[in-house]
Amino acid sequence: MMGNGKTVFKFFTIPQYRQEEDYLSAMNEKGWRFTGVTFPGFYHFEKSEPEQAAYRLDYNREGIRDKDEYVQMFTDCGWEYICDFVGYSYFRKQGAVGEEREEIFCDDASRLDMMKRVFRGKIIPLIILFVSVIIPQMFMNTVGNSVGIKGWGIVRDILSFTFLGLAILYLVIFSVTAVQFYKYEKLVSGDSSGIRLKYVSVFALIGVMIAGIGLFFWLSYRSSYEVTENAAGYVVKIEKLNTSIVKEYDLKKGDAVRFHIAEFERGHLYLSVTEIGKEPVFYSDSCNFGYYTYEIQNDGRFRIEISGKKATGIVEVTIE
Amino acid sequence: MDAHIKKVYVPMTETGFYILLCLKEPNHGYGIVQMVKEMTEGDIVLAPGTMYGSLSKMEKDGLIRFVREEEKRKIYSITELGSEVLNLEMKRIERLYRNMKEMR
Numbered sequence: 001m002m003g004n005g006k007t008v009f010k011f012f013t014i015p016q017y018r019q020e021e022d023y024l025s026a027m028n029e030k031g032w033r034f035t036g037v038t039f040p041g042f043y044h045f046e047k048s049e050p051e052q053a054a055y056r057l058d059y060n061r062e063g064i065r066d067k068d069e070y071v072q073m074f075t076d077c078g079w080e081y082i083c084d085f086v087g088y089s090y091f092r093k094q095g096a097v098g099e100e101r102e103e104i105f106c107d108d109a110s111r112l113d114m115m116k117r118v119f120r121g122k123i124i125p126l127i128i129l130f131v132s133v134i135i136p137q138m139f140m141n142t143v144g145n146s147v148g149i150k151g152w153g154i155v156r157d158i159l160s161f162t163f164l165g166l167a168i169l170y171l172v173i174f175s176v177t178a179v180q181f182y183k184y185e186k187l188v189s190g191d192s193s194g195i196r197l198k199y200v201s202v203f204a205l206i207g208v209m210i211a212g213i214g215l216f217f218w219l220s221y222r223s224s225y226e227v228t229e230n231a232a233g234y235v236v237k238i239e240k241l242n243t244s245i246v247k248e249y250d251l252k253k254g255d256a257v258r259f260h261i262a263e264f265e266r267g268h269l270y271l272s273v274t275e276i277g278k279e280p281v282f283y284s285d286s287c288n289f290g291y292y293t294y295e296i297q298n299d300g301r302f303r304i305e306i307s308g309k310k311a312t313g314i315v316e317v318t319i320e
Numbered sequence: 321m322d323a324h325i326k327k328v329y330v331p332m333t334e335t336g337f338y339i340l341l342c343l344k345e346p347n348h349g350y351g352i353v354q355m356v357k358e359m360t361e362g363d364i365v366l367a368p369g370t371m372y373g374s375l376s377k378m379e380k381d382g383l384i385r386f387v388r389e390e391e392k393r394k395i396y397s398i399t400e401l402g403s404e405v406l407n408l409e410m411k412r413i414e415r416l417y418r419n420m421k422e423m424r
Contacts, residue, residue, distance in 0.1 A: 056369070058369045058372075060369075060372065060373065062376055063372055066394075068392045069389070069392055069393065069394050070372060072350075072391075072392040072393055073349050073350060073368045073371060073372050073393075074368040074369075074372075076349075076350035076353070076368070076393075077350065077353060077367065077368040077371075079368060103367050103369075104367050104368055104369035104370070105367050105369045105370045105373075106335060106364075106365065106366055106367035106370045107333050107334065107335050107370055109333045109335075110333075110335070110367075110369060110370035110373050110374065113373050113377070114369065114373070
């Protein structure tokens with residue numbers, strides 16, 4: 001049998017153990033005997049006679065701890081122990097898979113108990129991580145600003161969107177898990193309004209979280225401001241700025257462009273003056289309260305730009 | 321008997337009932353499987369995942385206790401609490417049986 005092996009990468013989500021069992025049985029029937037699985041999901045097979053075999057997964061941490069006694073129980077009942085992988089134990093029973101599924105569980109209570117063990121062992125840690133790390137990190141990196149530390153703004157943005165991605169991934173995992181558990185529970189104990197209510201609540205909660213996260217990101221990355229023109233220039237009242245406010249003026253040598261940051265609450269503000277088609281002649285990074293003045297050196301048409309990142313405040317622009 | 325035990329074990333599953341019934345004499349999991357198979361003429365074959373899960377749960381809840389290990393098989397026997405629960409179940413099933421007889 002040397003060299004007669006193959007490895008297949010296959011991904012099953014945490015609660016998809018039934019699909020995994022069916023997959024392994026199907027492979028066995030095609031002449032590929034399952035020999036083990038390694039992280040993160042490489043299934044190893046060896047060439048064998050095509051024959052029928054039932055594969056079953058159990059999730060029992062206690063069993064893995066007292067492995068000898070655990071495996072003995074299954075061996076006595078005619079199940080061959082194959083391996084452990086991330087808390088699951090894999091068993092096989094060779095021979096015809098009859099009309100009735102060969103089962104390692106003989107009643108519904110124990111099938112539900114296995115689901116509960118999977119939930120406690122795999123899903124609860126994810127929920128804890130989600131609530132205590134992912135959400136707070138996403139929140140802090142999205143709201144947070146780091147005035148004065150150059151380059152931090154972009155790091156914050158990357159972190160904020162990374163944690164947004166992770167949060168979405170987790171919510172997808174939770175949804176898939178809920179759908180899968182609903183299917184199992186329905187299969188085991190029949191459809192009932194109690195079960196339906198439980199899962200409807202779970203989905204409602206997931207929906208509310210998605211809406212909340214969406215709203216939170218929209219509030220953080222939107223732009224809302226008001227520009228008021230006056231005789232000397234204009235005033236920009238910023239509720240939230242994540243874009244650029246550009247105005248063009250014909251200016252002469254000796255004119256002065258004066259910015260006054262009258263109010264500044266959070267975020268970053270960037271001010272610049274640029275002659276059309278040229279490099280900026282004035283640029284100010286991460287401004288704070290105060291006056292910033294630039295005297296025009298030559299006649300021409302200039303762009304005056306106020307841009308921001310999660311910024312809130314009031315800027316007055318005066319042309320003198 | 322506290323409320324938790326009553327809630328979980330009264331009424332109990334067929335598997336649970338047979339485990340307690342068989343553990344009046346010390347026995348291991350597979351021994352119970354064989355006894356039940358004999359008693360029911362092969363109708364009930366208890367499965368290993370169910371057996372392992374039920375035995376460890378019952379041990380934790382104090383219905384049975386670990387006696388010793390023999391050739392990698394854990395031998396258990398019923399406790400005082402286990403007998404109490406079993407008696408409750410037996411009374412319930414007896415009543416069920418009586419009523420069934422009367423109505424037939």
